[in-house]
Amino acid sequence: MKIKCFGIARDIFEGDEISVQDCTLHTVAELRHYLVDLNSQLGQVNSFAIAVNQEYAEDNLSINESDEIAIIPPVAGG
Numbered sequence: 001m002k003i004k005c006f007g008i009a010r011d012i013f014e015g016d017e018i019s020v021q022d023c024t025l026h027t028v029a030e031l032r033h034y035l036v037d038l039n040s041q042l043g044q045v046n047s048f049a050i051a052v053n054q055e056y057a058e059d060n061l062s063i064n065e066s067d068e069i070a071i072i073p074p075v076a077g078g
Contacts, residue, residue, distance in 0.1 A: 001025070001065050003035075007073035009048065012041045028052065029059035035071065047074050 001020045005013050018038075025031050028050050036043040049072040050057050056072070063069065 001063075001067070001069065003031075004068075004070040006070060008045055009042065009071040009073055012039055012045075023065075026062060027059065028057045028061045028063060031063060031069070032059065042071075045073060048072060 003018050003020060005016055005018060010016060020031075020034065025034055032050060042048065051070045051072050052061060052063055052067050054068065054070075057063075
């Protein structure tokens, strides 16, 4: 599974994309925990969203290998 990284996530993972080979990830929540375990700096980000197939995803959403997944950092506005 490939995950696109934007904003601070790109800096944390040192690239535009990371590859996850763990086929035991079935939900967005499991993926979120996996990513924080992979790099604890992501856990220090106040809030980050995960998008699945170009839509913000709730933690209980099921995911699979063919989904397009992205880490979306918090956005400041004014």
